[in-house]
Amino acid sequence: MKRREFVGLTSLAAGALFLPNFPGFGGTLVDPARLLEPMMDAAVNKRLADAAMNAAKSAGASYADVRIGRYLNQSIFTREKQVQNIASGESYGAGVRVLANGTWGFAATNTVTEAGLVKAAQTAVQIAKANSKVQKEPVKLAPQKGYGDVTWKTPIQQNAFEVPIAQKVELLLAANAKALDNGANFVNSALFQINEQKYFASTDGSYIDQDIHRIWPTFGVTAIDRASGKFRTREALSAPMGLGYEYMVPKAADKIAGPAGTGLIGYKNSYDILEDAALAAKQTKEKLTAKSVTPGKYDLVLDPNHLGLTIHESVGHATELDRVLGYEANYAGTSFATLDWKKQNKPYGSKVVNIVADKLQPGSLGAVGYDDEGVKTKEWNIIKDGVLVDYQKTRDQAHIVGQNESDGCSYSQSWQDVQFQRMANISLKPGTQKMSVDDMIKNVDKGIYIAGRGSFSIDQQRYNFQFGGTVYYAIEKGKIAGMLEDVAYQANTQEFWNSCAAICDESDYRLFGSFFDGKGQPSQVSAVSHGSAHTRFNGVNVINTARKVG
Incomplete structure (x- = not known):
């Protein structure tokens, strides 16, 4: 599966x-x-x-x-x-x-x-x-x-x-x-x-x-x-x-x-x-009776259970060094965030975007003391103040990017499969200013609140994507204004993360998880978590997914 x-x-x-x-x-x-x-x-x-x-x-x-x-x-x-x-x-x-x-x-x-x-x-x-x-x-x-x-x-x-x-x-x-x-x-x-x-x-x-x-x-x-x-x-x-x-x-x-x-x-x-x-x-x-969304530009307020999947697909996989180097090209794609792209210091996201890899995060699926190469696990920066600063690496990859230390990212799904580079817990750090989700919504004039995961699609370079959710609510003049249906948002990774405008504080932070994340040939699965608080993205393109027949 x-x-x-x-x-x-x-x-x-x-x-x-x-x-x-x-x-x-x-x-x-x-x-x-x-x-x-x-x-x-x-x-x-x-x-x-x-x-x-x-x-x-x-x-x-x-x-x-x-x-x-x-x-x-x-x-x-x-x-x-x-x-x-x-x-x-x-x-x-x-x-x-x-x-x-x-x-x-x-x-x-x-x-x-x-x-x-x-x-x-x-x-x-x-x-x-x-x-x-x-x-x-x-x-x-x-x-x-x-x-x-x-x-x-x-x-x-x-x-x-x-x-x-x-x-x-x-x-x-x-x-x-x-x-x-x-x-x-x-x-x-x-x-x-x-x-x-x-x-x-x-x-x-x-x-x-x-x-x-x-x-x-x-x-x-x-x-x-x-x-x-x-x-x-x-x-x-x-x-x-x-x-x-x-x-x-x-x-x-x-x-x-x-x-x-x-x-x-x-x-x-x-x-x-x-x-x-x-x-x-x-x-x-x-x-069953919710209003079908009108397509257009909206400010999106995304709950952690939903945003975790977007982080997983557009940041987690995009910053795996083996994918960046083309090792996964035959099966699961490559990454737009190449070594040459990183050297240009282009903004991956806005300055409020700080994303860390952390194999020690309590309660997370990826929490272990040591990886499957015997490397002691740690936390390190992937994106700092909106700029891509590092990738996820194993022992035999570190020298490629001029480093002399593994990140502890090696994992095998079983004793009979060889270990290789797998995603660490990749999480968006919460905001530093006190802010609840209701505080965030007060500042939205025309928006949509999305909770839970839904269907999604992302290209082979982890760049152009479309994400749906589980439940959707209209936001009008700072207040929830009823349930919506048929919602999906489209963007590319840079546009999306550069539209990130606000993040709730630590009290709102929680984990999403992928229990069966597939990768490799022969394919293996691993389990990985992604933490975040509620986050607002401004001016994102929303489409209506309803299909009309006849």
Whole structure:
């Protein structure tokens, strides 16, 4: 399933049928109780990794790293009053990556024994030596100190896998009931849970044990006008998070009121699925009679749940160095923000636009202590005061831009896939002046408020784009003036970010997330978050997406 299909996720029930083939959900379907069995022992993993690295060095490798991984997942799908699918999966194995004759080689095995890893290491060296015959120039790795024996864990309060399935099903069905009680005709819901238990070792001297958790509750609600045959939908306004089951226990302190007149609620580190499902049903019915937008120029006020996707597509992917260099040209495109473009110091956005990459952001999907090359993670600037100042890089890319340090952006979706450059959490920093969303709207004479994700399109260079949302409200003379439909905005990346006029303060800041972000050949998925507060963009072109037949 492609990333664009998953962002929309308009039919969770249909998705359930394809669960065993989801990217990142490889491995064996198992009894849920197995997900709680301890299996990864650091002392054993260290012995296995040393055997593999010694074998690689003996075979002629100048560098080697070993990733031993146990990947657990559980997904629950419901529709109205029924459970449609529950699937628990486990994948366990090891991957060995080496440098020999200045060339990468990689091999993986599910035989997690000394003999199995030694064989994988020797195979990886053979592959590297064979590849070196066509290598144009040797790989140059940025220096990396070894950290010795270290551990890192997602700071969760409650492991989602320890929560009884019956309790999780009960919550999803309760959300469905809330939607039906408030006027929905159809509703489906899902809960995705992932645990990555990863051990990394390298000839640099690192032995890193990490335990990473992610969770994503979501739903889709549909209301029908049977007289006309018209129907409308509304997706959940949840964000997938790097948290435990505590995310499913709503806390009043984590709620942020949306604009007056919308009834919308934003969520930070916990989510109220019952509240959101009830509101979704009411808004879906309201969408059936909402006014169709008149095309033209509008000031847009975008909520964080919506803006996160625009950040992801127009900044996150555009500043991945491998894309900039053309490594992704055959599959997912290139970037307008080339090295030559950066040298010209053209404005990426207005001076209020400050975008950072951050692999340490609490609660984010991309939060880890160390990446899959054993690099300690950090925060760094991507866009500062509207100017592009840096990219996202791995160890073998840093020298290309004259740097001697990786950004810690390496990731692999599993033990059997080679690690490569993946997007960090890319976020828009909040404004420094106190400002609520209602304060922001007061300054809009003619505008549209957009919340939630919708369909989108962006070109291969991450430049020309079109984005829709979940719900839309007209803004007239500083106030919300009723719901709109058929809204999408069009711009190019520079025009859009240069139209950024105001950003709410830190109190309004929250995360959006992409749980299944696809990239690479063969394709891999990763999970990444994008934070922002409500943001205003002035004079953006809005089109009417309604299709007229006949």
